Amino acid sequence: MRVTIGGLTLKNPVMPASGTFGLEHSRVMDFARLGACVTKSVTPKLRTGNPTPRVCETDAGMLNSIGIPSKGLRHFREQIVPAFGAWDTPLVVSVSADTAEEFGQACAELSVPGVAAIEANISCPNLEADGMAFAMSVRDTVAAIAAMRARTALPLWAKLTPNTGDIGAIARAAEDAGAEAVVVANTLLGMAIDVNTRMPKLGNVMGGLSGPAVKPIIVRMVYQCARAVRIPVIGCGGIATAEDAIEYLLAGAAAVQVGTASFLHPRAMIAVIEGMERYCAEHSISRVAELTGAVVVDAQLSERALRHAIQV
Ligand SMILES: Cc1cc2nc3c(=O)[nH]c(=O)nc-3n(C[C@H](O)[C@H](O)[C@H](O)COP(=O)(O)O)c2cc1C
Incomplete structure (x- = not known):
């Protein structure tokens, strides 16, 4: 079940999605079972954080506008990082910031013993670019990743937003600027309205859609990114079962993250890992990494035809 993501070896390809997992989960699962812990x-x-309500259910998913409440880097270094030291599982720290410079500073301050890799949440607004997410533009992606690469020797993963035109070009920009992996992807921008009160269901009006509803979109983006970069792609969006995770691997992901499913079933990640082990045994697959990119697509289909296929 072992996979390698840049310089980091994981005992299996399953880890939590940032913001959907915390130390509280240790009451229902052994973190030593996970490929990595992601904060x-x-x-x-x-x-x-944002005004309440911050979450609402949708068909086959949920919307959230949590807004990244944060107690800052010092609290994180002194309280959270040491607490995860209780498990022999790599700790991946997700960072977010308002400017490229601030991203760099955060990386420097979080490059401490106990942290195995940094996941840069560049799906957040860049306050130097009208609040557009960094990963909506090649230029801002390069600026943020390059600023971080200069300040840390740790493996650096870039978490992309699906709210962009050409995600393959963004993934390539992250790779060129020094990212060791891309995480595809964060939530899709959405909105829901209560027809009785006529008010938006989220205090922040709009929010991020996640859960099974987004899976086909993000599988497509993983497929595109895997063809655009040489670094590993980590798939994230709507994974609830082992079959979902395997679909992502076949599309080109080297590993996967599970988010919304953990709110329904806190032990969902363990079920995904056990289901993947069973699938490998049943299909005589000796290494799960063999599945990465193993989707069978007609070899005659040219790049151009594939590009056109996504436009219909
Ligand atoms: C309540 C909630 C909070 C989230 N917080 C973060 C966060 O702090 N940083 C981040 O990069 N992604 C955050 N995400 C996005 C998830 O990590 C993930 O990319 C997204 O939910 C898609 O995966 P899923 O469909 O398995 O949930 C959050 C998602 C949810 C639902």
Whole structure:
């Protein structure tokens, strides 16, 4: 079940999605079973988060506008990082920031013993670019990743937003700027309205859609990114079962993250790992990594035809 993501070896390809997992889960699962632990994004500035309500259910998914409440880097270094030291599982720290410079500073301050890799949540607004997410533009992606690469020797993963035109070009920009992996992807921007009150269901009006509803979109993006970069792609969006995870691997992911499913079933990740082990045994697959990119697509289908296929 072992996979290698850049310089980091994971005992299996399953890990939590940032913001959907915390130390509380240790009451229902052994973190030593996971490929990695991924923390909620932390920011250099203290933040209280968005107005409530911050979550609502949708058909086959949910919307959230949590807004990344943060107790800052010092609290994270002193309280959270040591607590995860209780498990022999790599700790991936998700960082978020308002500017490229601040991203760099956060990486420097979080490059401490106990942290195995940094996941850069560049799906958040860049305050130097009208609040557009960094990963909506090649230029801002390069600026943020390059600023971080200069300040840390740890493996650096870039978490992309699906709210962009050409995600393959963004993935390539992250790779060129020094990312060791891309995580595809964060939530899709959405909105829901209560027809009785006529008010948006989220206090922040709009929010991020996640869960099974987004899976076909993100599988497509993983497929595109895997063809665009040489670094590993980590798939994230709507994974609830082992079959979902395997679909992502076949599309080109080297590993996967599970988010919303853990709210329904806190032990969902364990079920995904056990189901993948069973699938490998039943299909005589000796190494799970063999599945990465193993989707069978007609070899005659040219790049151009594939590009056209996504436009219909
Ligand atoms: C309540 C909630 C909080 C989230 N917080 C973060 C976060 O802090 N940083 C981040 O990069 N992604 C965050 N995400 C996005 C998830 O990590 C993941 O990319 C997304 O939910 C898609 O995966 P899923 O369909 O398995 O949930 C959050 C998602 C949810 C539902």
